[in-house]
Amino acid sequence: MAAKTLYDKLWDAHLVQQRDDGSALIYIDRHIVHEVTSPQAFEGLRLAGRKPWRVDSVLATPDHNVPTTVTERASGISGIEDPVSLIQVQTLDDNCDEFGIVEYKINDRRQGIVHVIGPESGACLPGMTIVCGDSHTATNGALGALAHGIGTSEVEHVLATQTLVAKKMNNMLIRVDGELVEGVTPKDVVLAIIAKIGTAGGTGYAVEFGGDVFRAMSMEGRMTVCNMAIEAGARAGMVAVDDITIDYVKGRAYAPTGEVWERAVEAWRDLKSDDGAQFDEVVVLNGADIMPQVSWGTSPEMVVGVHDNVPDPAQEPDAVKRDGMLRALEYMGLNAGQPIADIKLDRVFIGSCTNSRIEDIRAAAEVVKGRKKADSVKQAMVVPGSGLVKAQAEAEGLDKIFVAAGFEWREPGCSMCLAMNADKLGAGEHCASTSNRNFEGRQGYGGRTHLVSPAMAAAAGVAGHFVDVREFVRT
Amino acid sequence: MKPFTKVTGIVAPMDRANVDTDMIIPKQFLKSIKRTGFGKNLFDELRYLDVGQPDQECTGRPLNQDFPLNQARFQGAEILLTRKNFGCGSSREHAPWALDDYGFRCVIAPSFADIFYNNCFKNGLLPLVLSEAVVEQLFQQMYQTDGYQLTVDLQNQQVITPAGEVFDFEVDEFRRHCLLNGLDDIGLTLEQADAIKAYEAKRRENAPWLFDAVKN
Numbered sequence: 001m002a003a004k005t006l007y008d009k010l011w012d013a014h015l016v017q018q019r020d021d022g023s024a025l026i027y028i029d030r031h032i033v034h035e036v037t038s039p040q041a042f043e044g045l046r047l048a049g050r051k052p053w054r055v056d057s058v059l060a061t062p063d064h065n066v067p068t069t070v071t072e073r074a075s076g077i078s079g080i081e082d083p084v085s086l087i088q089v090q091t092l093d094d095n096c097d098e099f100g101i102v103e104y105k106i107n108d109r110r111q112g113i114v115h116v117i118g119p120e121s122g123a124c125l126p127g128m129t130i131v132c133g134d135s136h137t138a139t140n141g142a143l144g145a146l147a148h149g150i151g152t153s154e155v156e157h158v159l160a161t162q163t164l165v166a167k168k169m170n171n172m173l174i175r176v177d178g179e180l181v182e183g184v185t186p187k188d189v190v191l192a193i194i195a196k197i198g199t200a201g202g203t204g205y206a207v208e209f210g211g212d213v214f215r216a217m218s219m220e221g222r223m224t225v226c227n228m229a230i231e232a233g234a235r236a237g238m239v240a241v242d243d244i245t246i247d248y249v250k251g252r253a254y255a256p257t258g259e260v261w262e263r264a265v266e267a268w269r270d271l272k273s274d275d276g277a278q279f280d281e282v283v284v285l286n287g288a289d290i291m292p293q294v295s296w297g298t299s300p301e302m303v304v305g306v307h308d309n310v311p312d313p314a315q316e317p318d319a320v321k322r323d324g325m326l327r328a329l330e331y332m333g334l335n336a337g338q339p340i341a342d343i344k345l346d347r348v349f350i351g352s353c354t355n356s357r358i359e360d361i362r363a364a365a366e367v368v369k370g371r372k373k374a375d376s377v378k379q380a381m382v383v384p385g386s387g388l389v390k391a392q393a394e395a396e397g398l399d400k401i402f403v404a405a406g407f408e409w410r411e412p413g414c415s416m417c418l419a420m421n422a423d424k425l426g427a428g429e430h431c432a433s434t435s436n437r438n439f440e441g442r443q444g445y446g447g448r449t450h451l452v453s454p455a456m457a458a459a460a461g462v463a464g465h466f467v468d469v470r471e472f473v474r475t
Numbered sequence: 476m477k478p479f480t481k482v483t484g485i486v487a488p489m490d491r492a493n494v495d496t497d498m499i500i501p502k503q504f505l506k507s508i509k510r511t512g513f514g515k516n517l518f519d520e521l522r523y524l525d526v527g528q529p530d531q532e533c534t535g536r537p538l539n540q541d542f543p544l545n546q547a548r549f550q551g552a553e554i555l556l557t558r559k560n561f562g563c564g565s566s567r568e569h570a571p572w573a574l575d576d577y578g579f580r581c582v583i584a585p586s587f588a589d590i591f592y593n594n595c596f597k598n599g600l601l602p603l604v605l606s607e608a609v610v611e612q613l614f615q616q617m618y619q620t621d622g623y624q625l626t627v628d629l630q631n632q633q634v635i636t637p638a639g640e641v642f643d644f645e646v647d648e649f650r651r652h653c654l655l656n657g658l659d660d661i662g663l664t665l666e667q668a669d670a671i672k673a674y675e676a677k678r679r680e681n682a683p684w685l686f687d688a689v690k691n
Contacts, residue, residue, distance in 0.1 A: 134566055160664075418502050
């Protein structure tokens with residue numbers, strides 16, 4: 001039998017029907033639903049008189065619109081001050097109640113960002129196909145699963161049929177060899193990857209992240225990397241199953257137990273690319289070359305090391321790219337050649353489906369401990385990814401570290417990653433953000449986002465400008 | 476879904492690469508629970524000089540006159556001409572909904588982001604790939620000609636310029652079939668319900684841990 005990649009195996013295991021024209025019907029094991037991309041899908045079901053195919057495959061939670069201040073959250077759904085947001089969250093509740101779907105409602109302690117609660121609850125497991133009406137669904141690929149975002153029409157399609165019409169993607173391996181330098185994090189790794197291959201580099205591919213760096217990386221770190229596969233254009237990113245995966249899954253609320261657990265683990269052990277499996281494209285980075293990264297522009301590929309300068313468009317030979325760089329510099333209010341360390345911050349955001357898990361919160365707290373937010377920074381907020389992450393952090397006393405340093409400790413949600421709730425940037429404000437997108441207006445109209453790791457964001461919040469966190473913690 | 480067969484329409488430019496879905500439809504408008512009404516907020520941050528709010532009447536808002544869609548010559552445009560990696564970013568189907576609601580039937584670019592590309596076909600909107608060189612050529616012609624129109628013929632997979640030049644394009648056979656006939660995916664898939672049930676029964680036997688774990 002021909003050697004298969006991890007993606008080949010996941011695809012083959014879920015193939016319901018292959019069609020002559022190359023398209024196929026793929027079975028979906030897990031469907032995660034949130035309030036923004038589902039209302040029209042449920043409405044479509046109702047209009048057609050259809051019911052969800054398999055209710056136990058669906059798990060829902062509101063995350064994009066939920067407020068993150070303690071006061072707004074105290075009164076549950078009625079505490080949402082924005083009436084339009086309230087309707088959307090209420091609609092999710094109503095739809096889940098009507099169709100019998102399990103939903104972690106706004107103040108359920110298990111509520112959180114969809115891509116945090118999936119793995120955390122054990123609803124997302126190795127070997128699954130996992131979809132959600134959200135492009136960062138690739139996060140779950142860290143479990144050795146085929147996970148990707150879908151549009152609302154496909155949300156309705158999966159609800160109604162438990163399948164997707166799909167076409168097999170090409171295989172890409174992104175290998176990061178060797179070891180990371182101390183203080184360099186998974187976020188820096190994925191930003192360096194995007195800088196190398198570009199925001200369309202992975203278009204049409206399912207990406208497997210391999211090599212020593214990923215074998216040594218924690219599950220939460222792997223999630224951070226897979227999360228941003230879409231920022232490199234790839235719908236799906238994934239990492240092979242190993243002991244780290246199995247240890248992570250064991251004991252989760254929805255994970256199997258007993259004899260079924262043993263059977264599952266045996267099956268999961270095969271979730272890796274075979275020796276000699278063929279990839280259509282292989283990209284190799286050297287772990288030791290990766291420095292802490294900072295994005296300077298309005299696309300996630302516009303990234304440099306913290307010691308670098310803002311690049312000069314005049315050096316860019318490609319006219320379309322040069323045009324994009326010039327526009328980005330103007331929007332960001334930066335000059336070519338300006339040192340990254342000179343960029344002053346107005347706000348700091350630590351959170352999002354990329355970086356809001358307990359390891360992220362711990363990394364930020366370690367930097368902040370015993371220090372104070374710079375006076376010039378108007379606001380630094382820490383938004384845990386779920387109620388369970390929040391509870392864990394509080395059990396470790398991390399919330400107190402942040403509050404003592406002048407950082408805000410918030411309730412879980414997507415928050416300022418996309419500013420659908422009240423948390424947003426003002427025009428012209430620079431933000432050190434652990435989120436995933438630095439598009440124009442993403443974090444608020446006219447807001448200027450710099451993508452960084454949690455440790456780098458925390459250090460910037462204390463210093464008031466970007467610093468190399470590795471040097472910073474030594475001072 | 477409305478069928479797409481052949482469209483002859485005015486071409487409007489979005490002359491930049493990597494147009495992301497936040498740019499196509501900013502997040503504040505995603506709070507709607509409807510599929511319609513997004514057209515007035517298409518490219519909101521580029522089109523207007525103020526910050527748009529959901530449910531806001533847009534007729535009195537200050538317009539950015541430099542933005543092509545606000546210029547007389549591009550009124551009524553049905554074809555959007557743009558650069559590579561159009562539709563990158565989020566999976567929000569509100570992006571094709573906004574383009575469709577505005578009146579666009581087709582977007583021509585050298586490449587598209589995967590999820591956006593897929594979402595277009597569910598909404599009767601044709602994302603059409605032509606080479607970078609051809610797209611550049613169409614941009615030149617469009618800038619030089621007021622009221623520049625193209626004909627997009629999905630049946631024959633051809634783009635035809637006013638001068639009669641013909642450019643062939645590729646599109647998946649299944650997607651083309653659905654678009655030409657305005658077919659609803661879900662109805663088609665449900666015709667295969669027996670195959671899905673058979674697969675499911677086998678899966679339940681081989682991997683029981685995937686079933687019935689999440690329940691109220």
